[in-house]
Amino acid sequence: MKVAVLLITLLVPLMLVGVPAAALSLPEWLKLGLHAEETQGPPRPVVSIIVEDRGADARWIPGVVSSRTQVQLGFQALGRMIARPVDLGDQVTKGEVLAQLSTDDLAATTRAARAALDAAEVQQRTARATLERTEALAERNVASSAQLEQAQQAAISADAAVEQARSQLLQAEDAEGFARMIAPFDGVISAVYEAPGAVVGVGAPVLQLSAEDAREVVIDLPEQALVGMAPGASFSVWHRNDPGAEVTSVLDRIDPIADSATRTRRLYLTLPPDAPFRLGALVRARFGTAEAPSLSLPVEALMTDDQGSTVWRVRRQDDRAHVERVPVTAAAPFRGRVAITEGLEAGDEIVIRGVQSLAEGQAVGRRLEP
Template sequence: MMRFAAALIALSIAAPAHALDLSGWLDFSSHAENIDPIRPVVSEIVQDRGSDARWIPGVVASRTQVTMAFQTLGRMVSRPVDLGDRVRQGDVLANLAAEDLAATTRAAEAALAAAEVQRDTARLTLERTQALVARNVASAAQLEQAQRAATAAEAGAEQARSALVQARDAQGYARMTAPFAGVVSAVYEAPGSVLGAGTPVLQLSAENRREAVIDLPESALASLPDRAVFTVWQRMDPDRQMRAVLDRIDPVADAATRTRRLYLTLPPDAPFRLGSLVRARLGTASEPALMLSAAAIFRRDGAPHVWRVLRDDGSARVEAVPITPAGDFHDRVLIQDGLAPGDEVVVRGVNSLSDGQPVGPRVRP
């Protein structure tokens, strides 16, 4: 063994340097330069913002609500409907005492008859005065007086005729009927009350267009797009959820709570009765409310994009995905289209990536 080691040393001393050139074996610098390191990415998982959001209390109301009142004064003698009753168009809702209105009509008829007699008498007087003036028996002053009396009598008869028309109309207003099919949602007066014209008696609400009414603070409205979609359900039946669409927002905030009222249109087959308490949240199972950091968005050809991470069998790469933003909320963006819950999106260094570029493990932002 000692002889073999000594021979190897002697060979290394005697051999030329280039014969034992091991630089090609031991130089790893060129290989290291060609390897592109796979960097980790700072990303977030897209989630349905509405699924974890707290529900918002609301109440079911009608889009069409009418306060019913009599068009004439009188004493209400009957109200055959009560709170919560469903009525059809033309159904009687309340009645006034017909005797008082009938007496008023008879008095108006008598007043018209007297006014017509006075008118006819004034006409005859004017004709006689004109004949006397033609024979120089009556003076011009008497003729003017007869003309004035005839004109006043004509006006009095016309006034009495109008009063009779009003009395007959008032007699017809003694019966209150439903202008459309709906439900009695409020009652203000009971039978026996003496009412003036226009005094509210009850409220009638149509059932064909129902809404869920909720209140939100001003800060929460910034991220709501037009026609935002909500999920509405009742506490006692959480599995029966309905899709509701934002219809309108009150332009003025409530002075006490500083909240704005939102009206969500419910489908015609919604099982909620008027006045029912409901719960609402933004988004639905098929139309989730996806929120994303604004730093994840970059523009390509003028259109907003994000980098979605595709992971498969331990490898990962990024791809550019076009998105449709629906609104901003501070440093977050509501995504309307382009992503789905569970997608991994890069939120840092978006301007230094390219399509198909491999990436490393995920780092939380």
């Protein structure tokens, strides 16, 4: 077998001697690999988006316009409410009567306290007269020291009884005054909890009064949506029926404790004084304004490693384009998107598909809509 292979190896060169050069050229099907670069197609297209502030079409959060100063009002005495001259939405002024309890029982208590004070004052006058007589007798050695001491103790006890009765009368008069609920400041009745005829307990809420001096929007957000958000952040607020009339509001404070049921935190956005929203109005809010837009990307566009977060930005010039890796500062993902706080500008083209298969400076083709 080895001998046969050797003979073939020696005979092939001899057979090729004198063969024309054209006969030695490679067939066409073997030449494809030599021209691979010449037959290569255009760069691959990329699925990308243009980063922009999407205005009213962006993800919005429902909110309610409320007052920064609002209190729930109740009575400081137990009783039956016989009148409530105000209703939901009424404008009230400081000192105006908002509700009233029946004063029959309270008036009887006041009369009893006043009678007790009268009786105590009679006892006081009697004890003082007795003390004066005993002191005069003691000076003439007619009354003993024990009698004088007993008269002094009786006078002191009578004085104390008068003070106690006077204090009880003041408490009864205050309780009778508590039967009238007075507005502590100018405002609007923003909630009603009890109707006339109901028996209300001490401190039970009857009305809610909201001041109109400072209005704010109350919204709720989950914990992950608050990453990178601090007091002073700007929000856009608008009414559903008038999305073109946006009002800029500023984040004033965030509740430090999450709601036990929804696990969300409450945010309070301060409205400007000329905001065209009434108390209790349902509005929509979103992070960012026209002057300081809020940029966000689908979470698939973000690449995160030990060095931080990066995205692929497409640079186009004439008919050529390439990608570059850009570091960004991003908040936590929320509803499939992530807010970009630093690193990008409105108008940047960002790749959102196949980000793991790209390389720095790689040429790319046309842009495809996601």
